[in-house]
Amino acid sequence: MTSDAAPDAGRKRTMREHRGTIYLEDAQILAHRAWPGNQHVLRVAAPQAARRAEPGTFAHITCHPSVPLRRPLSIMRADPHDGWIEFLYKPVGTGLAKLTERRPGETISVLAPIGRSFTPSPSWPRVVAIGGGVGIPPMIFAAERLAADERFATPVVLMGSEVPFPFEIDDAPSDLPGMPRDATASMALLESWGVPSRLASRAGLPGAYRGFVTDLAREWLAAQPPGALAETQLLGCGPEPMLHALAKLAAELDLPCQLALEEYMACGVGGCAGCAVRIETPEGPAMKRVCVDGPVFDAREVYPALFG
Numbered sequence: 575m576t577s578d579a580a581p582d583a584g585r586k587r588t589m590r591e592h593r594g595t596i597y598l599e600d601a602q603i604l605a606h607r608a609w610p611g612n613q614h615v616l617r618v619a620a621p622q623a624a625r626r627a628e629p630g631t632f633a634h635i636t637c638h639p640s641v642p643l644r645r646p647l648s649i650m651r652a653d654p655h656d657g658w659i660e661f662l663y664k665p666v667g668t669g670l671a672k673l674t675e676r677r678p679g680e681t682i683s684v685l686a687p688i689g690r691s692f693t694p695s696p697s698w699p700r701v702v703a704i705g706g707g708v709g710i711p712p713m714i715f716a717a718e719r720l721a722a723d724e725r726f727a728t729p730v731v732l733m734g735s736e737v738p739f740p741f742e743i744d745d746a747p748s749d750l751p752g753m754p755r756d757a758t759a760s761m762a763l764l765e766s767w768g769v770p771s772r773l774a775s776r777a778g779l780p781g782a783y784r785g786f787v788t789d790l791a792r793e794w795l796a797a798q799p800p801g802a803l804a805e806t807q808l809l810g811c812g813p814e815p816m817l818h819a820l821a822k823l824a825a826e827l828d829l830p831c832q833l834a835l836e837e838y839m840a841c842g843v844g845g846c847a848g849c850a851v852r853i854e855t856p857e858g859p860a861m862k863r864v865c866v867d868g869p870v871f872d873a874r875e876v877y878p879a880l881f882g
């Protein structure tokens with residue numbers, strides 16, 4: 575189901591599942607900023623995608639004329655009013671490395687929004703969004719939408735990285751009872767929306783909890799009163815070991831949990847099965863395409879053995 579919200583509905587838009595029209599747009603680069611750790615934030619003008627994007631959906635983009643295949647990037651933010659979408663990426667190969675050379679004013683081809691988005695249920699109004707590395711972008715998008723959705727409590731975002739975080743850090747975060755004492759820093763942008771966040775790293779980054787982001791989640795959730803925990807659900811995106819650890823935590827605490835997978839892709843639109851993963855369905859195991867059947871799946875579908 576796609577959203578029919580007006581373009582200027584802005585922050586009042588609620589989260590709805592997306593799996594509908596995909597637009598092809600020649601998107602002008604509006605801003606392209608490099609952060610330490612070879613991380614880059616890219617904002618492009620793509621008004622159609624900006625109107626339809628939902629947290630968890632992604633764009634399949636051309637990086638450079640010399641790179642034939644598109645690369646998938648999660649949509650980190652979408653402004654339906656001003657018509658832009660934003661990405662955070664970290665090159666691991668040739669394509670995204672060439673993308674770093676592109677400058678504001680140049681144009682890239684954007685196919686978006688693709689895939690099924692997160693669909694948190696208001697039955698569990700306390701959402702904890704947990705992102706690791708380049709899995710952070712969909713968590714920021716989800717937090718923005720959830721903060722504007724009165725059916726939900728203010729979400730909490732936990733983020734992990736082993737390189738400096740690619741955003742401004744706030745030293746005076748909002749209060750989060752039960753947080754480990756070393757988790758003192760938060761993301762300034764989220765704070766500006768009234769969304770509390772905390773950071774985790776094993777690299778000794780200042781203000782960050784020392785450990786995996788899933789360990790931070792475990793410690794904080796363990797300190798929550800049972801009534802609050804019973805209203806909690808988890809969203810996650812990050813590398814596979816992080817998703818596995820998060821699903822394990824969800825299973826132990828009996829919390830609903832949705833995960834966005836970031837498999838390697840080719841066509842990106844359901845045609846090649848190059849992104850197929852084994853998923854548990856009510857009819858038994860099946861191969862599902864991450865690009866169009868996902869990238870968001872229930873943790874029980876991805877790691878059925880953890881849930882018994």
Ligand SMILES: Cc1cc2nc3c(=O)[nH]c(=O)nc-3n(C[C@H](O)[C@H](O)[C@H](O)COP(=O)(O)OP(=O)(O)OC[C@H]3O[C@@H](n4cnc5c(N)ncnc54)[C@H](O)[C@@H]3O)c2cc1C
Nearest residue numbers: 632646647648662663664665666667668669670708836837
């Ligand atoms: C739905 C989805 C959302 C995603 N969102 C993001 C995001 O928001 N940000 C982000 O940074 N990433 C994201 N990714 C991951 C990203 O799209 C992939 O990592 C992408 O392939 C990186 O492109 P690249 O050009 O840097 O590397 P690629 O050239 O595609 O290389 C990918 C991997 O293959 C290896 N490789 C490449 N060429 C060869 C070769 N010839 N032989 C052997 N190995 C090789 C590379 O070393 C690397 O490990 C997402 C993926 C998916 C599916």
Ligand code: FES
Nearest residue numbers: 842844846847865
């Ligand atoms: S990448 Fe081709 S079907 Fe998913």
